[in-house]
Amino acid sequence: MARAWKFGDDLDTDQILPGRYAPFMTGQDKFHAYAFHDARPEFATTVKPGDVLVGGDNFGCGSSREYAVAALKVHGIGGVVAKSFARIFFRNCINLGIPVLESADAADLVADGDDVTLDLVAGRLRTPCGAATLRPLPRFAQEILSAGGVVSYLRAHGDFPALD
């Protein structure tokens, strides 16, 4: 069981990690403490490893700053489920090993604070109001994710996963 953190449409990277708390402003060891600093001040102190972020359309839009995703990674976020994702955020998540999954119905089923279970094998997000369907990721992305990100994948295999 994990807690769901619910967000709306167009959640931008500035809300995930305001630019003024970028690692070079605050330090590599501290910047994650400012995750959702303005949007959800209680987030950084109460989030637990495995918690799931649930959002609407265009999740992670805005700048290409990877450290927004890095902050989520440090907090051990179990996955992000949204109606759709901004492209740079999406690939940054895969690269850093955070499951990112599109779901047409998750946002409608989940309320903030719900107990949810992200079942990547079954492709479901189980919620108190029923199970949301997750769109399967390409095998290429799954392989990178299961290695824990592109860096670990490349260290282990020396090249990208094969495309089928």
Place this chain on the structure above:
Amino acid sequence: MTAKTLAEKILSRSSGRDVRAGDLAIVPVSRVMVHDSVIDAVMAGMKALGKERVWDTERVCVFVDHAAPAPTPVVADSHRVLREWVRGQRIATFYDAGEGVCHQIMVEDGFCEPGTVIVGSDSHSNSYGSVGAFGAGMGATDIAVALALGRTWLRVPESIKVQFVGQLRPGVTWKDAITKVVGEVGTDGARYACVEFHGVGSLPQGDRITLSGMSTEMGAKAGIVVDTPEAPEWLHPDADASYTRVVRVDLDALEPQVAVPPRVDQVVDVSAVAGTAVDIVFLGSCTNGRLVDMRQVVQLLRGRRIAPEVRLEVVPASRRQFEDALADGTIAALSRAGAVVGASGCGPCLGRQGGVLAGAEICLSTANRNYKGRMGSPEASIYIGSPYVAAVAALTGVIDDPRPFLEADEESFDLLVAHRRRSRPAVGAASARAGDRARELVGAVPIRTSPQVFGMEVED
């Protein structure tokens, strides 16, 4: 179905497979562009990969442009580290502070081979589509991987076709045309997509950079101009290629456009915001910091000085643009008009150095982004417009349609300027608000440790 879009053609050719929108592709990159604001993360990424050297020292282009010359000791230090890295890696192509904005130089100095894939550590790497390259912005880990392997993975994007028809009228520019498109499509309307610009292949390179670069403002992965003079024969979308959307822009009917803060897709005809007071005008950026843009401002100023209440910041997009503008007297004319001319680079476009905005200030910028805090204080407002609109704002202190100024004879020109200057709303209120806000911030937190006060934003 065999017809292909430009993106499908380029990515099929580079990957050596027949790929379609939605497929994944692994492609070699012809260049990797890296700039100063992400170098630490890129170096860390390469280290994590266990890679000591870049894959090809001839194919990496490094720039110091985002906060250059260095505004603080911290930034200066990171520039120093970057220079050492460039030397240690024996990277052939390095442009230090003052040489200009990465994207301008990438195109101007011929680093963007048409029909190839180029990745950059900056979201406006789409600019390389101005000469027919598939340029895409990526995060630090992606850039580190591309530097290490010389390859990247991509999802082949769907494409949106933007068809320009007709002719721009005098006083209306390609900046107005692309701002109109951004307004129509919205900031996420081209998400994951490649925007193809049709009907503009023969434009001067600079105008094409304005178009391609601003495809980023619609969330696009790439923005490619079709049928440029640089493009090889094969680089042409098939007539029956499939597009998720076609946007037609009638240039004959186009008015000067302004993007109203804090959204770049909140776009109106200039008349809708005419009379808005402006405190500072920024002429520069990879979008509109070239000689032609500076000339348009000089053309409109007609030797007059800017309004006493206004500052005009000019930052040429590259040293070449700067030197051309020096040679033909454009810089002298801007200086005589009261402009501050900064070192070629990003300048205040991203609010890190060289004329950042105070709280409650209103800026008219020729750049591409106007979200809260982009150019300094989050309390400031940024209107985006063409160089002509910028020139009027500098001259009169208000936003206005540039065309009457361009058309007026000498005598009515001065009357028009005087009239507009008198109409400028009192800014006392705004200034007082800015002062209060500053005091509030200083009172609330010790100024030295308050990131809010410095509000530095990374352009990524």
